[in-house]
Amino acid sequence: MGALLEVRDLSIHFPGAGGTVLRAADRISLTVEQGSTLGLVGESGCGKSVTALALLRLVPEPGRIAGGRILFRGSDLLTLPEKEMRRYRGRQIALIFQEPTAALNPVLSVGYQIAEGLIVHGLMKKREAMAEAVRLMAMVRIPDAEHRVRDYPHQMSGGMRQRVLIAMALACRPALLVADEPTTSLDVTIQDEVLRLLRRLKDELGLSLLLISHNLGVIAETADRVAVMYAGRIVEEAPVRDLFRAPAHPYTRGLLRSVPRPTESSGPPGARRRRLQAIEGSVPDLARLPPGCAFHPRCAERLPECPAHEPLDLPLGEGRRVTCFLHHDPEGRPRDWAPAGSR
Amino acid sequence: MGPGGVPVSAPLLEVRDLEKRFPVRRGLFSRISGWVRAVDGVSFSVNAGETLALVGESGSGKTTTGRCILRLIEPTKGGVRFDGQDLLALPPAPMRRMRRHLQVIFQDPYGSLNPRMTIGSIVREPLDIHRIGSSRAERVAMADRLLERVGLDPAMRRRYPHEFSGGQRQRIGVARAIALRPKLIVADEPVSALDVSVQAQVINLLIDLQEEYRCAYLIIAHDLALVERIADRVAVMYLGRIVELATTAELFRNPLHPYTRALLQAIPVPDPERVRDKAALEGDPPSPADPPPGCRFHTRCPVVVDVCKRVDPPLVEVAPGHWAACHLVPGG
Numbered sequence: 001m002g003a004l005l006e007v008r009d010l011s012i013h014f015p016g017a018g019g020t021v022l023r024a025a026d027r028i029s030l031t032v033e034q035g036s037t038l039g040l041v042g043e044s045g046c047g048k049s050v051t052a053l054a055l056l057r058l059v060p061e062p063g064r065i066a067g068g069r070i071l072f073r074g075s076d077l078l079t080l081p082e083k084e085m086r087r088y089r090g091r092q093i094a095l096i097f098q099e100p101t102a103a104l105n106p107v108l109s110v111g112y113q114i115a116e117g118l119i120v121h122g123l124m125k126k127r128e129a130m131a132e133a134v135r136l137m138a139m140v141r142i143p144d145a146e147h148r149v150r151d152y153p154h155q156m157s158g159g160m161r162q163r164v165l166i167a168m169a170l171a172c173r174p175a176l177l178v179a180d181e182p183t184t185s186l187d188v189t190i191q192d193e194v195l196r197l198l199r200r201l202k203d204e205l206g207l208s209l210l211l212i213s214h215n216l217g218v219i220a221e222t223a224d225r226v227a228v229m230y231a232g233r234i235v236e237e238a239p240v241r242d243l244f245r246a247p248a249h250p251y252t253r254g255l256l257r258s259v260p261r262p263t264e265s266s267g268p269p270g271a272r273r274r275r276l277q278a279i280e281g282s283v284p285d286l287a288r289l290p291p292g293c294a295f296h297p298r299c300a301e302r303l304p305e306c307p308a309h310e311p312l313d314l315p316l317g318e319g320r321r322v323t324c325f326l327h328h329d330p331e332g333r334p335r336d337w338a339p340a341g342s343r
Numbered sequence: 344m345g346p347g348g349v350p351v352s353a354p355l356l357e358v359r360d361l362e363k364r365f366p367v368r369r370g371l372f373s374r375i376s377g378w379v380r381a382v383d384g385v386s387f388s389v390n391a392g393e394t395l396a397l398v399g400e401s402g403s404g405k406t407t408t409g410r411c412i413l414r415l416i417e418p419t420k421g422g423v424r425f426d427g428q429d430l431l432a433l434p435p436a437p438m439r440r441m442r443r444h445l446q447v448i449f450q451d452p453y454g455s456l457n458p459r460m461t462i463g464s465i466v467r468e469p470l471d472i473h474r475i476g477s478s479r480a481e482r483v484a485m486a487d488r489l490l491e492r493v494g495l496d497p498a499m500r501r502r503y504p505h506e507f508s509g510g511q512r513q514r515i516g517v518a519r520a521i522a523l524r525p526k527l528i529v530a531d532e533p534v535s536a537l538d539v540s541v542q543a544q545v546i547n548l549l550i551d552l553q554e555e556y557r558c559a560y561l562i563i564a565h566d567l568a569l570v571e572r573i574a575d576r577v578a579v580m581y582l583g584r585i586v587e588l589a590t591t592a593e594l595f596r597n598p599l600h601p602y603t604r605a606l607l608q609a610i611p612v613p614d615p616e617r618v619r620d621k622a623a624l625e626g627d628p629p630s631p632a633d634p635p636p637g638c639r640f641h642t643r644c645p646v647v648v649d650v651c652k653r654v655d656p657p658l659v660e661v662a663p664g665h666w667a668a669c670h671l672v673p674g675g
Contacts, residue, residue: 159627188611188623189400189623192608192609192622192623196622215539217610217613219613220611220612220614220615221617221619240615241615256613258539258540258542259539259543259568259613260543260571274572275547275550276546278540278543278544278546279540280544282509282541283538283540298540
């Protein structure tokens with residue numbers, strides 16, 4: 001299908017105390033294929049949300065994009081004049097956030113907020129756009145759309161508000177939808193419905209999706225490929241099945257082991273209180289990143305070179321990449337490695 | 344069974360027909376226009392050394408139930424017996440003494456620690472209040488041991504909460520909760536504010552401390568997958584009621600209530616090869632201010648029949664230790 005979005009060596013810097021530089025994103029590369037979903041996984045402070053904002057050149061001050069390229073259908077968004085960039089925001093690339101309440105204007109009807117993008121981008125006149133809003137609300141399965149188009153955000157539940165945001169994002173028929181933790185504030189049964197909706201819309205509309213989440217279950221159920229981010233870097237990228245079947249980076253392996261799975265059998269009676277396999281330590285502060293590989297203090301498979309050198313983001317077999325000395329030596333030469341499943 | 348397999352005659356905590364209503368106020372003079380029945384007739388018990396999880400989505404009443412038991416809010420009706428005493432009838436002074444045995448761990452490790460106190464004094468405070476030990480020096484030493492026990496370096500006792508990560512702060516909250524060796528700890532979403540990689544550490548700590556101190560836990564959580572690891576029994580709540588209660592193994596192996604089944608089905612599983620055919624549930628939960636007649640779940644229930652819309656099913660024991668409130672459950 002070919003790439004819709006290619007991020008190459010993107011760096012986002014924030015000024016730190018005493019003239020230091022905080023690298024919220026450090027030479028990251030990502031590819032979203034046409035019609036497919038890339039999942040971006042990471043914990044708090046890893047840089048995943050600021051990366052999403054950077055795609056639309058909306059990095060909040062005093063942060064700035066310090067380098068790299070963002071190629072959308074081949075043209076580099078970072079070289080466009082601001083006026084041209086506006087034609088991409090919402091029109092080509094749309095964004096939905098975690099907190100549906102904060103992202104909606106409380107004094108405008110939800111219908112108008114859905115229609116607004118169409119009016120602003122000059123695609124429709126108001127009357128036509130409002131009719132389109134009803135159609136979009138029905139598309140995201142808001143019941144009784146003809147009437148609820150006049151509702152205000154506070155009259156709707158969290159799940160319905162998130163559907164309104166999805167309808168808003170899709171109004172201008174963008175090619176790429178960037179969803180930053182779209183279901184994190186929702187209850188699990190509502191989350192299930194919203195994820196189903198996103199998958200269905202992706203297929204029906206031929207959308208491409210960049211789904212950002214800390215929840216490995218959400219990623220497993222929605223993504224085609226997965227990139228794992230830790231302390232501003234992409235540490236691993238792979239097709240979803242490969243990543244879950246044979247994770248290559250020790251951080252990915254640790255994350256997968258630390259998540260309890262409800263479908264596992266509960267074991268014999270009395271065999272309760274089964275400890276989980278935790279990753280030791282905590283997510284590092286960007287202002288105090290460990291030298292070498294930022295994960296090395298928490299890594300169970302640490303090598304002598306890990307604190308001294310920074311691993312590079314390099315290919316690992318067919319269609320995978322990893323940033324780890326277990327797979328490449330400090331000169332970037334591959335070491336012997338086979339996915340756990342194939343051994 | 345209690346610690347060491349000794350049969351326990353009476354449960355440590357017994358909650359009977361607990362109700363909490365909040366007024367809904369409207370208009371210029373804040374007249375009461377209705378009542379939200381946040382907790383509407385909830386009964387359960389927790390045995391000594393046991394872990395019971397209260398599970399539900401937002402609006403289920405699980406947090407309000409926990410707060411009523413701790414008397415952080417006063418229930419509208421019902422009874423709470425703890426360690427042989429009627430907790431709701433205790434005057435303030437005996438209630439303060441009772442709190443020694445009844446501790447709490449909060450969800451938010453940022454908001455629940457006083458930012459102006461050092462972590463050493465946060466952990467020591469309950470020991471000071473209840474005058475444990477013979478001297479301040481002894482209490483300082485006890486607080487040091489507690490910090491060490493939860494995996495923090497006692498040398499950090501003079502530092503302030505903001506100098507610690509979320510996971511470390513939650514460890515400080517745990518150290519404070521276990522300081523008085525309570526018989527029961529109510530933990531409200533103890534790990535949901537933490538990073539995934541840190542959640543497992545805190546869960547493991549809670550598991551280890553229970554083995555060591557034999558305290559009982561009432562865990563309030565929305566995440567069934569985590570609950571499966573830590574709880575002996577699980578009570579599932581929906582709109583202010585318990586709809587199912589069973590041992591953890593039984594609940595996961597043989598969920599009877601359609602809502603429990605939907606919750607289990609809705610958990611996203613980190614396995615891309617798992618095939619899931621249909622949606623767990625359709626529609627939003629109704630408002631607790633205006634619960635539907637009959638079974639409260641009938642508006643979203645995939646197997647609803649006519650009787651569900653008229654008759655409110657009681658919570659009945661359908662198999663030993665397995666309770667469910669559903670017209671369609673055999674024996675229910």
